[in-house]
Amino acid sequence: MKRYSVGVVGAMGAVGTEMLKILEQRDFPVGNIKPLDVKENEGKKVYFNGREVEVQVAQEGAFGDLDIALFSAGEAASCDLAPAAVSEGCIVIDNSNAFRMDSKVPLVIPEVNPEDVMWHEGIIANPNCSTIQMLVALKPLHDRYTIKRIVVSTYQAVSGSGLPGILELEEQVRAYIENRELKVKVYPHQIAFNAIPHIDTFTDNAYTKEEMKMVHETHKIFHDEKIRVSPTAVRIPVIRCHSEAINIETEKPIEAQEAKEVLSKAPSIKVIDDISANVYPLAAELKGTDEVYVGRIRQDFSVKNGLNMWVVADNLRKGAALNAVQIAETLIKYKKV
Amino acid sequence: MKRYSVGVVGAMGAVGTEMLKILEQRDFPVGNIKPLDVKENEGKKVYFNGREVEVQVAQEGAFGDLDIALFSAGEAASCDLAPAAVSEGCIVIDNSNAFRMDSKVPLVIPEVNPEDVMWHEGIIANPNCSTIQMLVALKPLHDRYTIKRIVVSTYQAVSGSGLPGILELEEQVRAYIENRELKVKVYPHQIAFNAIPHIDTFTDNAYTKEEMKMVHETHKIFHDEKIRVSPTAVRIPVIRCHSEAINIETEKPIEAQEAKEVLSKAPSIKVIDDISANVYPLAAELKGTDEVYVGRIRQDFSVKNGLNMWVVADNLRKGAALNAVQIAETLIKYKKV
Structure with missing residues (x-):
């Protein structure tokens, strides 16, 4: 089974924490996990599958070794870093409002419109919780x-x-x-x-x-x-x-x-x-x-x-983290990653 | 100026307390005030216009000396005592759900349908707060x-x-x-x-x-x-x-x-x-x-x-106590008390 390098941007936040938990709980095929967050949280530890992992800084250059990056660090961070992540070869699933209404970005709820992941150009947006x-x-x-x-x-x-x-x-x-x-x-x-x-x-x-x-x-x-x-x-x-x-x-x-x-x-x-x-x-x-x-x-x-x-x-799970992970699962299912 | 004997049934409750306060605040022409409540509260004191008044028991026979009784002691108490109060010669303004949809009982918001007080037969209902x-x-x-x-x-x-x-x-x-x-x-x-x-x-x-x-x-x-x-x-x-x-x-x-x-x-x-x-x-x-x-x-x-x-x-004032007192004021204005 293929395994994927997954980054979580905003790994120390309320949604980021849920994302890591959900990747574990759903046994997502993670090869390598890379928690990313702001400079102040650099070096802090998160746990993933019983293993301590160090938080690294979310910045340009941090995405080259990733297949998928789940972003949940706010709209400004997504605007700043999502295009860089895509150009470094990584697919971005973005939980912010930054790209949701962009006509080049699919906005996906896997139970509703899973097929929209097919036309992504690097970024897929996670809808608003409500x-x-x-x-x-x-x-x-x-x-x-x-x-x-x-x-x-x-x-x-x-x-x-x-x-x-x-x-x-x-x-x-x-x-x-x-x-x-x-x-x-x-x-x-x-x-x-x-x-x-x-x-x-x-x-x-x-x-x-x-x-x-x-x-x-x-x-x-x-x-x-x-x-x-x-x-x-x-x-x-x-x-x-x-x-x-x-x-x-x-x-x-x-x-x-x-x-x-x-x-x-x-x-x-x-x-x-x-x-x-x-x-x-x-x-x-x-x-x-x-x-x-x-x-x-x-x-x-x-x-x-x-x-x-x-x-x-x-709202932190189906309204945010879970839906994002389900989008990643849909990408795998449709062989779009 | 004519003054009225006013009873408050449920005087120790959240709405009853507001009723006493509002009668004071609006300078309602109260001649005599009579706080009524359940047996357990008999003899307790409430304050009205700076004066201590003893709570009496809300029961048949307690309404003969009143012009108006404001009821807010729940539906059961209203069903039990409102008809008695009316037969003792007192007008009841009832905050419970007991009589609201009774076709013989006006349901009044003074800003909306004040003229409905005109056809009361002893009981006027105060609508639900919402x-x-x-x-x-x-x-x-x-x-x-x-x-x-x-x-x-x-x-x-x-x-x-x-x-x-x-x-x-x-x-x-x-x-x-x-x-x-x-x-x-x-x-x-x-x-x-x-x-x-x-x-x-x-x-x-x-x-x-x-x-x-x-x-x-x-x-x-x-x-x-x-x-x-x-x-x-x-x-x-x-x-x-x-x-x-x-x-x-x-x-x-x-x-x-x-x-x-x-x-x-x-x-x-x-x-x-x-x-x-x-x-x-x-x-x-x-x-x-x-x-x-x-x-x-x-x-x-x-x-x-x-x-x-x-x-x-x-909800305790316009939604309950205040509206009841305004109904009493409307009765006075229309000379229906």
């Missing part, structure tokens, strides 16, 4: 009923901002309990005991970038510019796992019980929906899971063909 | 543009479950920080660091009662059975103030800038919407306020005539 879990859940419904419109409100965890987000929430909560003043650094406002309708920066049309990602990425991944998406992205004081209240309107008649069966049979989806036993997906219980969890599936009585549902997934 | 803030925000838009459909996702605070909800969140957060096991009592699941898509009990159509209240109460208060409402009600770890992501579709063309002006001029609404300065309504900052705060007002590009907005209000 888009990934939404589209994994909606793909089987779109195939069957043709979705016309999506109205979605998100309930997003602080780990979407990496370790600094988690530390800020924990510190603010501690300050509240100890009756100290809350300090605000990562978010524009206090996140403990709050709901902030503002993720990423605002754009000219009064939506945030996070919201517009859900619009544009849906079009690109579904290869369907006609689906209309109306998003509200909100940060809430949850550590890990994003939740989404999703409302869809379809071309063809949709019925909740049948939709539930369609979802139950779809890849990477787990339907958890037994309201008589208070069972539905919950962010606090799904840390470390790989599937997209769907519950509260119910007819939308306000429109001819409509459905409401509640979708939860681990 | 309905009140939604309809205060939507009334001026409905008047101007005729709302056809509402898709709403809520982000509701634990104070909606009264003091036990607040204490449960605080205790779970403390346990998390101190690395102890979290205990679950008030909610079906851990509420700290979680989002629970389940408020009140489930009904046969797979929606919760909380969600169906938003449907039925909207019809009754707007006197319009045609408005379609698609709700998802979610509890999040916020102490006080509910937030709502509201999407509307209107008959007439609606434009965000004009809608913002319409809202700015409406009673009891404050538009806080300056995204260039990261300004929008936030639950953690609006405790103790009386208005309904609206921000993130933006065109919905997914539909012909659509608008998205973010609505926050203090």
